[in-house]
Amino acid sequence: MDFELGEELEKYKKKVREFALEHFTEELATASDMNEKYPEELRKLSVEHKIMDSSQPWKILVAVEELCRVDPGLGISLTVPYFGSEVLMLFGSDLLKEKYLEPVTSGEKIMGLAVTEPGGGSDVAGIKTLAAKKDGKYILNGTKMFITNGSIADHFIVLARTDPKPDKRHHGMSVFVVESKYPGFSSNKLKGKMGVRATDTAELILENVEVPEENLVGEEGKGFYYIMTFFNISRIFVAAQGLGIAQGVLDRLMELTEKQGSEFAQMEDIQFAIAEIATRIEAARLLTYKAASYLFEFRPNPAITSMAKAYASEVAVFASEKALDVLGLPGVSGDIERFFRDSKILEIWEGTSEVEKLVITRTLRKQLSEGGN
Amino acid sequence: MAGEDELLVTAVKDFCEKEIENFSIGLERGGFTPQLVAKIAEQGFLALRLSQDKGGAGISTEAYLKMLKEFAVHSPSVSALVMTVNSVILPVLENREGTSDLIQEIISGKIIPGIPVDYGSANGKPGSGLEANENKVTGKLNFITGFGWDAVLADAGKGNIALVSGEPKTRSDHNRLGLRGLSFYSAEFENAECTEFKTENQVKGISDLFEDLSLETAAIALGIAEGSLTKALEYARVRSTFEHLLKDYQPVAFPLTRLLGEKEILQEYLFNHGEFSESEKLYARIVAVELAKNAARQSIQTHGGYGYLEDFGVEKFYRDSMALSVMFGNRISEQKRLSNLVFESDSGFI
Numbered sequence: 001m002d003f004e005l006g007e008e009l010e011k012y013k014k015k016v017r018e019f020a021l022e023h024f025t026e027e028l029a030t031a032s033d034m035n036e037k038y039p040e041e042l043r044k045l046s047v048e049h050k051i052m053d054s055s056q057p058w059k060i061l062v063a064v065e066e067l068c069r070v071d072p073g074l075g076i077s078l079t080v081p082y083f084g085s086e087v088l089m090l091f092g093s094d095l096l097k098e099k100y101l102e103p104v105t106s107g108e109k110i111m112g113l114a115v116t117e118p119g120g121g122s123d124v125a126g127i128k129t130l131a132a133k134k135d136g137k138y139i140l141n142g143t144k145m146f147i148t149n150g151s152i153a154d155h156f157i158v159l160a161r162t163d164p165k166p167d168k169r170h171h172g173m174s175v176f177v178v179e180s181k182y183p184g185f186s187s188n189k190l191k192g193k194m195g196v197r198a199t200d201t202a203e204l205i206l207e208n209v210e211v212p213e214e215n216l217v218g219e220e221g222k223g224f225y226y227i228m229t230f231f232n233i234s235r236i237f238v239a240a241q242g243l244g245i246a247q248g249v250l251d252r253l254m255e256l257t258e259k260q261g262s263e264f265a266q267m268e269d270i271q272f273a274i275a276e277i278a279t280r281i282e283a284a285r286l287l288t289y290k291a292a293s294y295l296f297e298f299r300p301n302p303a304i305t306s307m308a309k310a311y312a313s314e315v316a317v318f319a320s321e322k323a324l325d326v327l328g329l330p331g332v333s334g335d336i337e338r339f340f341r342d343s344k345i346l347e348i349w350e351g352t353s354e355v356e357k358l359v360i361t362r363t364l365r366k367q368l369s370e371g372g373n
Numbered sequence: 374m375a376g377e378d379e380l381l382v383t384a385v386k387d388f389c390e391k392e393i394e395n396f397s398i399g400l401e402r403g404g405f406t407p408q409l410v411a412k413i414a415e416q417g418f419l420a421l422r423l424s425q426d427k428g429g430a431g432i433s434t435e436a437y438l439k440m441l442k443e444f445a446v447h448s449p450s451v452s453a454l455v456m457t458v459n460s461v462i463l464p465v466l467e468n469r470e471g472t473s474d475l476i477q478e479i480i481s482g483k484i485i486p487g488i489p490v491d492y493g494s495a496n497g498k499p500g501s502g503l504e505a506n507e508n509k510v511t512g513k514l515n516f517i518t519g520f521g522w523d524a525v526l527a528d529a530g531k532g533n534i535a536l537v538s539g540e541p542k543t544r545s546d547h548n549r550l551g552l553r554g555l556s557f558y559s560a561e562f563e564n565a566e567c568t569e570f571k572t573e574n575q576v577k578g579i580s581d582l583f584e585d586l587s588l589e590t591a592a593i594a595l596g597i598a599e600g601s602l603t604k605a606l607e608y609a610r611v612r613s614t615f616e617h618l619l620k621d622y623q624p625v626a627f628p629l630t631r632l633l634g635e636k637e638i639l640q641e642y643l644f645n646h647g648e649f650s651e652s653e654k655l656y657a658r659i660v661a662v663e664l665a666k667n668a669a670r671q672s673i674q675t676h677g678g679y680g681y682l683e684d685f686g687v688e689k690f691y692r693d694s695m696a697l698s699v700m701f702g703n704r705i706s707e708q709k710r711l712s713n714l715v716f717e718s719d720s721g722f723i
Binding site: 033034116119120121122123125126145146169190192193194195266267268269270317321324325326327328329331332333337338340341344345347348349352353354357 | 398490491515516547549550559613614615616622624625666670673674677678680681682683684688691692695696698699700703704705708722723
């Protein structure tokens, strides 16, 4: 059992951190947060510097962690232009990969994933968007909500019902690539988020959007399975966001504690807060890396993945609340308050913590019934 | 609830539903407008504690706390404004010479001077201070409540108070966390114009009055908890997921109802207690702030993604509960004070 990242990853991690420290200026972070503006120039710069290196998944994990450690809003903004790409990688045809995946990995285009609906939340099987086949095309109608990159992406992976009356709720769903320039597609940027305000979030409206048949991803009717497979991947990266946020808070708490002077630093309440945050980060990191190890070796473990996602998110929230609590005003005048506002979304997106807990128990019970331990 | 108190709380509720609910996002984004402050003043909400002979209502502590709570259910920022004026600004001016005109301007909403709130650092050392000399002032003030006016009221040494009206040399905003209506900022002054209000008596300054806000902040925290839980309970009753209403799920229903129980018990303690000792005030403050944070966090979680959007009026409670905790107090210094009272000796200092 080796707990080290290895020389190559450590070198890459250092490169990502140095990039973030240099380019995630306080001015840019504050302006993006205040104005709810996606940092497009920063994204282009990150592409030039090859910050999101997809040559191996550990690099992406480490990049997400390090970028969020410096600023969650800007960090997540740089990591989500590829959001949903795994669905194409795993299930898309060569044609779809060439047309829609390659321009995204090269940084030329931005993509998004459109699953959640206004009345659905975490209930993926409850979606109502319809895809009706007609004259060799699919006609999509429906509304998607809380879609990351919703008003800036060039195309989306969209989950829709191809069978309006399936035998089971999670049957009869399919995945399509929908370009934002298709007639009938429109988006409304959602303003007034509490945090991660540098990221773009929108409502998508699909009104008789004609989608070519070849834009069907994989097989018709297997959409729910594809999306659940994707969540088993993406939840690990949300856990990495949590690690980054919590670590960023700890960095700042340690620094501000020293600045407050030795009398402050010697208070045991402060020391205990630091110890509790640091311990939880370490535990969350071990859990996240364990989940990632399973996934990157092509044997995903949904229970461990959900544990990592739920726990790392909880740690991010705990760390930011605790740090503000013990620091008081010095925490508010710095950027910890932004980490505080940013962290809460982690317990909601990509499956709420409640859903993760259900996944954990269901998976464990299934393993037990199959004779596992 | 006593009849008179009930009428006062109803007046607050009616006012908030009419004047605050439709302006709450504007308040969060842009702070108080002079028009809104004028409406608050018209109702007499800025002179609740001032004696009747000075033009105030002179209401009881219990009624005042109930009103602060009700304001906070709708807008913690409005409640914090009412508390700041009634519990800090007016009491500090009342006992000083030459302040009667200023008091009248304040209670009529024509001017609300900001005050610095940087008094509660964990190591007990105020992080700001002013030196006043012949109507000029120099120094730095941290975390001033803006209220839309540039004038600042601050301790100026020797028990005196200075109303600073001159432009600050530098200014930085701290308006992102919570209680955004108060438009917090820090400012550095160099020979800025000011008016000094002196006293020959030993009377409390702003920093002293800040330490006395335990009950008021407990009432605001209680209002945040009630506002958060009311919205969460309403949402859980109507929102379906996985083919059931949210209220049907134990992980939704159990935490909300437990928090509701905590809120009810705290309310009983705060409103039906009679005289409070210093330690009892601190019990209320510490427990109420934690409850507000927990209720607001749970309310966002219940609302899911919608709770993260300002339109639903829930996320502000989460931010405001933390802001109330750190900007109108400091947990470590409060715990130290409480420990000293409980152990009757210096304690909780290592």
